[in-house]
Amino acid sequence: MDLARLTGEFILEEGKTFSSSSLEEKGKQNFVTHVDKGAEEMLVEGLGKLLPEAGFIAEEGTVGKSEVDWQWIIDPIDGTTNFIHGLPPYAISIALANKGKVVLGVVYELGFREFYYAWEGSPAYMDGKEIQVSKTGSVASSLIATGFPYTYFDRLDPFMHSVRYFMQNSHGLRRLGSAATDLVYVACGRFEAFYEYGLSPWDVAAATFIVQQAGGLACDFNGSGDWLFNGTIIAANAAVFEEFKEVIMKIFVDEEKI
Numbered sequence: 001m002d003l004a005r006l007t008g009e010f011i012l013e014e015g016k017t018f019s020s021s022s023l024e025e026k027g028k029q030n031f032v033t034h035v036d037k038g039a040e041e042m043l044v045e046g047l048g049k050l051l052p053e054a055g056f057i058a059e060e061g062t063v064g065k066s067e068v069d070w071q072w073i074i075d076p077i078d079g080t081t082n083f084i085h086g087l088p089p090y091a092i093s094i095a096l097a098n099k100g101k102v103v104l105g106v107v108y109e110l111g112f113r114e115f116y117y118a119w120e121g122s123p124a125y126m127d128g129k130e131i132q133v134s135k136t137g138s139v140a141s142s143l144i145a146t147g148f149p150y151t152y153f154d155r156l157d158p159f160m161h162s163v164r165y166f167m168q169n170s171h172g173l174r175r176l177g178s179a180a181t182d183l184v185y186v187a188c189g190r191f192e193a194f195y196e197y198g199l200s201p202w203d204v205a206a207a208t209f210i211v212q213q214a215g216g217l218a219c220d221f222n223g224s225g226d227w228l229f230n231g232t233i234i235a236a237n238a239a240v241f242e243e244f245k246e247v248i249m250k251i252f253v254d255e256e257k258i
Contacts (some may be wrong), residue, residue: 001115003046004092004108007039011077011092012110014038018084033084036060039076043094047072054096059202071097075202079178088112089181095205102228105206105213107184116184116210124187124214133216133237134189139247142192142240143171145182152198158252162195165247179233183207186235187214193236193244197221197252204233217241221252 014035040060047054054070072094077083079090088111096104103120116131118124124131136142144166149159166173174191176182179199185191187210205228208218219225221232223245232252236244 001106001108001117003043003050004094004106004115006046007042007076007092008108008110008113010042011035011039011083011090015083015086018086032060033077033080035083036077036080039092040074043074043076043092044072047074047094051096057201059200069099073097073102073201073205075180078180078203079176082177087177089176089178091178091180091184093180093202093206095202095209097205097228100228102205102209105209107180107207107210109178109181109184114184116187116207118210118213122213124210126184126188131188131214133187133211133214134192135239136192136237137239139166139170139193139240139243141171142236142244143174143190144244145174145176145185145191145194147177147179147182147196147199148175149198155197155252159197162248162251165251179203180207183211183233183235186216186237187211189237192240193234195221195232195234195244195248197232199231199233201228204228208233208235211235219245221248223249 037060054072055068057071057073059075075093077090078093083090089109092108094106095102107116116126182194184207186194216237218227218235220227220230227233234245234248
């Protein structure tokens with residue numbers, strides 16, 4: 001958390017004078033800045049001192065010791081597009097996995113300066129206070145978060161079907177632009193559920209773990225518990241999870257088989 005706070009100070013300070021002229025485009029609507037790279041360097045250096053035997057899976061290309069049991073999974077700025085436009089939320093995401101199982105997660109959301117964190121066997125916390133998912137028990141009474149796709153547009157039709165469904169059958173749909181933030185908002189009860197496809201491990205590792213430690217559930221679009229590397233995520237409070245999962249799987253899995 002101290003390292004995330006220090007890195008956050010760097011990101012916020014750089015944001016005061018950030019110019020879009022320094023943007024690099026990794027892919028369509030997928031950007032990286034010198035701030036992302038600088039923040040990742042800070043995280044890798046600091047985490048490497050905390051656990052020298054661990055490897056890294058990181059958004060901006062830091063991949064090392066890929067065969068070791070311990071791996072840091074990090075995103076220096078989850079929500080880079082928001083950052084470059086001066087629009088929160090955007091967050092630092094740090095997870096630690098052992099043999100592919102996440103055992104620790106820290107998400108520092110820089111808009112509200114909120115720290116979310118948990119470790120194996122612990123409750124989930126926000127700024128020192130224990131948090132839990134909401135108890136809302138139906139999709140009809142839920143506020144749902146998602147992310148708009150900027151790749152894999154072959155899945156756009158079922159995605160738009162899901163948007164129409166939740167617009168008509170829930171309290172509403174929100175798209176904040178940071179998957180890590182969406183997920184920790186599920187953990188603290190601001191959202192009941194979140195779904196998205198086209199994601200990478202660093203987008204979801206820390207925050208989904210925090211959701212689970214807060215009493216929520218998660219799977220991929222096929223209902224598998226291997227959400228970390230499968231590129232899709234369904235996360236929700238325990239009361240609404242089965243109904244929400246059924247809706248997502250019916251739209252994305254059943255329709256795509258037709």
